[in-house]
Amino acid sequence: MNKVENKTLTISYREYVSSAELPLAEKNLLEQAVAMADNAYAPYSKFNVGAAILMDSGETVTGANQENAAYPSGICAERSALYYAGAKYPDVPIRAIAVAAKQDGAQTEDPAYPCGACRQAIVQYEVKFGSKIKVIVGGAGKIQVFESISDLLPFVFDNI
Numbered sequence: 001m002n003k004v005e006n007k008t009l010t011i012s013y014r015e016y017v018s019s020a021e022l023p024l025a026e027k028n029l030l031e032q033a034v035a036m037a038d039n040a041y042a043p044y045s046k047f048n049v050g051a052a053i054l055m056d057s058g059e060t061v062t063g064a065n066q067e068n069a070a071y072p073s074g075i076c077a078e079r080s081a082l083y084y085a086g087a088k089y090p091d092v093p094i095r096a097i098a099v100a101a102k103q104d105g106a107q108t109e110d111p112a113y114p115c116g117a118c119r120q121a122i123v124q125y126e127v128k129f130g131s132k133i134k135v136i137v138g139g140a141g142k143i144q145v146f147e148s149i150s151d152l153l154p155f156v157f158d159n160i
């Protein structure tokens with residue numbers, strides 16, 4: 001006798017139409033991500049992404065996507081910042097990461113979300129420190145704030 005349950009997963013997040021409405025710490029972090037998009041090296045996609053990480057120490061670590069002619073050798077903005085943070089401050093938890101993108105020199109209207117690989121990488125640091133990492137994705141006309149990366153990657157692989 002099979003018993004099937006249909007279940008629903010709900011996530012909640014904050015959404016703003018302007019970064020001016022964000023709490024100051026989130027606004028500052030997002031502004032750094034927007035500025036960092038100018039440091040991207042994206043000759044192939046021409047999609048410049050910046051990321052800014054707020055450490056538990058209050059320090060900020062930033063990154064930008066770095067592309068390569070051998071495509072898989074490049075890395076996203078989020079992971080360039082994450083791995084730098086992990087290498088430089090191995091014992092400091094990560095509190096938040098902000099992500100923003102520019103095309104043709106202007107911030108995209110809609111947010112750019114972390115790709116699947118970056119979501120998994122962010123999860124790893126939640127697991128490492130046992131504390132949530134807030135994700136702030138910012139477009140010029142829409143900003144969303146997720147209190148944990150698990151909101152963007154439910155049923156994550158962290159079994160090992």
Ligand SMILES: [Zn+2]
Nearest residue numbers: 076114115118
């Ligand atoms: Zn990515």
